Amino acid sequence: xxxxxxxxxxxxxxxxxxxxxxxxxxxxxxxxxxxxxxxxxxxxxxxxxxxxxxxxxxxxxxxxxxxxxxxxxxxxxxxxxxxxxxxxxxxxxxxxxxxxxxxxxxxxxxxxxxxxxxxxxxxxxxxxxxxxxxxxxxxxxxxxxxxxxxxxxxxxxxxxxxxxxxxxxxxxxxxxxxxxxxxxxxxxxxxxxxxxxxxxxxxxxxxxxxxxxxxxxxxxxxxxxxxxxxxxxxxxxxxxxxxxxxxxxxxxxxxxxxxxxxxxxxxxxxxxxxxxxxxxxxxxxxxxxxxxxxxxxxxxxxxxxxxxxxxxxxxxxxxxxxxxxxxxxxxxxxxxxxxxxxxxxxxxxxxxxxxxxxxxx
Amino acid sequence: xxxxxxxxxxxxxxxxxxxxxxxxxxxxxxxxxxxxxxxxxxxxxxxxxxxxxxxxxxxxxxxxxxxxxxxxxxxxxxxxxxxxxxxxxxxxxxxxxxxxxxxxxxxxxxxxxxxxxxxxxxxxxxxxxxxxxxxxxxxxxxxxxxxxxxxxxxxxxxxxxxxxxxxxxxxxxxxxxxxxxxxxxxxxxxxxxxxxxxxxxxxxxxxxxxxxxxxxxxxxxxxxxxxxxxxxxxxxxxxxxxxxxxxxxxxxxxxxxxxxxxxxxxxxxxxxxxxxxxxxxxxxxxxxxxxxxxxxxxxxxxxxxxxxxxxxxxxxxxxxxxxxxxxxxxxxxxxxxxxxxxxxxxxxxxxxxxxxxxxxxx
Numbered sequence: 001x002x003x004x005x006x007x008x009x010x011x012x013x014x015x016x017x018x019x020x021x022x023x024x025x026x027x028x029x030x031x032x033x034x035x036x037x038x039x040x041x042x043x044x045x046x047x048x049x050x051x052x053x054x055x056x057x058x059x060x061x062x063x064x065x066x067x068x069x070x071x072x073x074x075x076x077x078x079x080x081x082x083x084x085x086x087x088x089x090x091x092x093x094x095x096x097x098x099x100x101x102x103x104x105x106x107x108x109x110x111x112x113x114x115x116x117x118x119x120x121x122x123x124x125x126x127x128x129x130x131x132x133x134x135x136x137x138x139x140x141x142x143x144x145x146x147x148x149x150x151x152x153x154x155x156x157x158x159x160x161x162x163x164x165x166x167x168x169x170x171x172x173x174x175x176x177x178x179x180x181x182x183x184x185x186x187x188x189x190x191x192x193x194x195x196x197x198x199x200x201x202x203x204x205x206x207x208x209x210x211x212x213x214x215x216x217x218x219x220x221x222x223x224x225x226x227x228x229x230x231x232x233x234x235x236x237x238x239x240x241x242x243x244x245x246x247x248x249x250x251x252x253x254x255x256x257x258x259x260x261x262x263x264x265x266x267x268x269x270x271x272x273x274x275x276x277x278x279x280x281x282x283x284x285x286x287x288x289x290x291x292x293x294x295x296x297x298x299x300x301x302x303x304x305x306x307x308x309x310x311x312x313x314x315x316x317x318x319x320x321x322x323x324x325x326x327x328x329x330x331x332x333x334x335x336x337x338x339x340x341x342x343x344x345x346x347x348x349x350x351x352x353x354x355x356x357x358x359x360x361x
Numbered sequence: 362x363x364x365x366x367x368x369x370x371x372x373x374x375x376x377x378x379x380x381x382x383x384x385x386x387x388x389x390x391x392x393x394x395x396x397x398x399x400x401x402x403x404x405x406x407x408x409x410x411x412x413x414x415x416x417x418x419x420x421x422x423x424x425x426x427x428x429x430x431x432x433x434x435x436x437x438x439x440x441x442x443x444x445x446x447x448x449x450x451x452x453x454x455x456x457x458x459x460x461x462x463x464x465x466x467x468x469x470x471x472x473x474x475x476x477x478x479x480x481x482x483x484x485x486x487x488x489x490x491x492x493x494x495x496x497x498x499x500x501x502x503x504x505x506x507x508x509x510x511x512x513x514x515x516x517x518x519x520x521x522x523x524x525x526x527x528x529x530x531x532x533x534x535x536x537x538x539x540x541x542x543x544x545x546x547x548x549x550x551x552x553x554x555x556x557x558x559x560x561x562x563x564x565x566x567x568x569x570x571x572x573x574x575x576x577x578x579x580x581x582x583x584x585x586x587x588x589x590x591x592x593x594x595x596x597x598x599x600x601x602x603x604x605x606x607x608x609x610x611x612x613x614x615x616x617x618x619x620x621x622x623x624x625x626x627x628x629x630x631x632x633x634x635x636x637x638x639x640x641x642x643x644x645x646x647x648x649x650x651x652x653x654x655x656x657x658x659x660x661x662x663x664x665x666x667x668x669x670x671x672x673x674x675x676x677x678x679x680x681x682x683x684x685x686x687x688x689x690x691x692x693x694x695x696x697x698x699x700x701x702x703x704x705x706x707x708x709x710x711x712x713x714x715x716x717x718x719x720x721x722x723x
Contacts, residue, residue, distance in 0.1 A: 058450075180460070276464065279523060325429070327432070
């Protein structure tokens, strides 16, 4: 008889191993799916995981694109991981991302067409503040009235989407856009544009910010008392309270940090790769980042790697569509498998398999 | 491996032709035509029709072309990457088939001066970027006429997508002709803020039907409103972008069909011949870019005959759906008696005509 037995301590080996195992299982089962679709499975897997990095024709373009695609995911996931460590579930990063983009873009467009080196930093600040303020709504409601932050933050995503639709048609609409919705394009407003710092590398300010956030969070969690308090709150809430950690403070801190990073990510995206505020500017980064956070084991360096891996499946998935004519939905399914197998193999972190009869203790 | 070498030879060939300045036709290699789609190819509406036209291109040219596509490409940062990768893969001509691809298309086109781009429904052109769209409002006039004749509650529901000139034109054209057919009609308009979202579209259709509408017009691409109308029973609908014939004869009584195939074939031909130029195309029923799906038996003979007569008069240019006297919603004069709307007014249309209630969300 096979049964699961809880480990006394989560296994360190399995904590590191499960993401790799999940990727491997995804390749195998995903390959089977591609084969069922009548496409060469090995070639498809190679295109997804290898070609964006090493294909002679595409790699020069897609390698920098990995950074561009991964940076908002990493930035948001880092912010979320803090809260997730403390047992605070901010599901509405998508909304905070949108509000950051609106506030930051609004700040930049307010100065159009003047030029000053201060405009872009002000936009970053406004973006982070916008995301922070949006995250403060579920935070304050939770602290004051004990509302559920999962529901409130998630519902606020839809409010943010409605606001996005409104500003792209009214407040921030490009006056020279012939009545079409959408703001001015920041690519045509250099003073406020988030351009590549080194041409051809994909390295824009959002990528820099993502790396800084990774390092900062790593230090915070391992070296700083607040990091300890956050972990304590998540792992042993009662112990945290006894040792004088204020739950309200942790809630405000974690949601605020997550919101600010998501907001900043929104600003970097709107002023850089996206270029403009449009009705459907947001493309689900706030939700994908949740996957990235867990795939990276809520660890800053893990999140960095997970973000890059996720970006690889996006870009490789696009190449596979282009070169093999794979349906778009099969790529989404492929990405879904990754999370599914991660959660499934995660069981081994906390449990071990016992074969044989139960011993009576 | 085979494919890889093939791709690089195509790319090399493009490079060579570019430097020599000879048309791609001089090569034996097939012309590679790419398509960027905003929805899934199985959406049954907008993207479905673009993909059908892609298949028509393949069929028409056979070995002379190779086509590639990418579906469900989000408008925004991802679009620019998708278009760039397509250009890198050696495409000679790329159709970007949604309004939101406008800036990305122009950006990528600047980086690939030897690749030709065609952007649907936009207004920004360059030496290697052409734009094309269809005069869907001509089809809306025929829908409006049938709707006005068929409604018994005098309430017509309209599921609108985004408040852009294209959609507003459709509403105005349908309303003007419904009102002509039946002076008592009222329009209620729901803004869905999506091109394709079956759940949202279905909710919108149900809400309109509950409020007494017995005709549903839609400017969104899924068949969800058709299904909602079928469930409700005595409600008629019109296929949008595609024929949606699976819902005929009821609730779908007719449709507007986007037929991109003749245009795509003509443009690919131009690339093969080396005569491609950046152009601005806005065609309607006459040249066949807008088709009217078969009017089903649920429509009485006389109404059907009137609708077909209207279609013919639009097709041969005798009649313009926006012919004065027409006032704007606030009562100011837009078009005097007998005057027809200039294209400029239509392209930037941001107002309702007199008689429509409610505001354009702004």
